[in-house]
Amino acid sequence: MTSLPAPREPLRRVAVIGGTHGNEMCGVHLARHWLKAPGELQRASFSAMPVLANPAATAACRRYMDRDLNRTFTLTFLRSEATPDDPYEVTRARELNQLLGPKGTDQAFDFILDLHNTTANTGVCIISESPYTVFNLHLCHYLQMQNPDLPCRFLEYETSQNETYSLESVSKNGIGKAFPAFEMEGYRKLGAVDFPRTSDGGLAGTVHPRLQDHDFEPLRPGDPIFKLFSGEDVLYEGDSIVYPVFVNEAAYYEKHVAFLKSEKIQISVPALPGLTSSPTVAS
Numbered sequence: 001m002t003s004l005p006a007p008r009e010p011l012r013r014v015a016v017i018g019g020t021h022g023n024e025m026c027g028v029h030l031a032r033h034w035l036k037a038p039g040e041l042q043r044a045s046f047s048a049m050p051v052l053a054n055p056a057a058t059a060a061c062r063r064y065m066d067r068d069l070n071r072t073f074t075l076t077f078l079r080s081e082a083t084p085d086d087p088y089e090v091t092r093a094r095e096l097n098q099l100l101g102p103k104g105t106d107q108a109f110d111f112i113l114d115l116h117n118t119t120a121n122t123g124v125c126i127i128s129e130s131p132y133t134v135f136n137l138h139l140c141h142y143l144q145m146q147n148p149d150l151p152c153r154f155l156e157y158e159t160s161q162n163e164t165y166s167l168e169s170v171s172k173n174g175i176g177k178a179f180p181a182f183e184m185e186g187y188r189k190l191g192a193v194d195f196p197r198t199s200d201g202g203l204a205g206t207v208h209p210r211l212q213d214h215d216f217e218p219l220r221p222g223d224p225i226f227k228l229f230s231g232e233d234v235l236y237e238g239d240s241i242v243y244p245v246f247v248n249e250a251a252y253y254e255k256h257v258a259f260l261k262s263e264k265i266q267i268s269v270p271a272l273p274g275l276t277s278s279p280t281v282a283s
């Protein structure tokens with residue numbers, strides 16, 4: 001069982017971000033659209049600001065120019081002294097931290113919705129770095145209730161590092177409206193699996209056809225996960241069922257990730273506001 005942080009202040013300032021990765025076009029298109037028509041985002045109880053996060057990569061239709069922007073919002077990068085040789089995304093992360101943060105301060109935006117695309121077959125998915133928040137869980141649940149025919153999954157994406165690094169980690173979070181308590185299903189990242197590789201680091205095979213496009217479906221010990229170019233199958237050797245996510249995501253080749261392994265979790269989320277106890281998670 002894990003205790004989660006309770007929400008704090010009502011949500012007042014929201015940023016909706018596109019183009020954190022310059023070749024993920026849904027967010028790019030929406031950010032450009034809302035920058036021309038910002039009134040569409042406004043609501044009575046909070047302000048909402050559109051931002052195009054990585055203009056240079058967006059212009060080039062690339063994920064990034066020098067390094068992955070969405071791995072650059074660590075305090076190490078944000079607080080380091082600027083130099084003329086800094087990678088473009090490090091400079092841009094500092095600018096966004098000034099605009100939306102500073103990270104970890106009371107001045108930070110209450111909530112950042114950062115829009116991404118994936119080449120994997122994940123469907124609609126809300127990803128939250130640990131420690132995730134009650135607000136994110138309510139948001140996911142609300143979307144699930146609004147679109148029962150379009151699953152919206154929740155993935156707890158715990159970083160392997162000691163600190164969060166994504167753009168959304170710059171914000172605080174909170175909410176100004178009451179929502180009842182509920183139970184929901186989610187997924188917790190367990191680790192990553194790389195492709196089979198040759199001795200010089202090249203690919204020795206690809207994702208098995210029986211795994212391709214089966215994000216969030218159970219993978220059992222003994223199920224095939226890769227098809228070697230020599231024709232043999234590589235089987236999953238774990239000792240329990242896992243749920244693959246981001247299967248064959250193109251941008252993750254360079255990160256040595258063929259897919260993520262996750263476990264299914266049940267989450268008991270208390271009502272908002274008026275929390276009297278912390279929510280709990282049962283694996």
Ligand SMILES: [Zn+2]
Nearest residue numbers: 021024116117
């Ligand atoms: Zn992305």
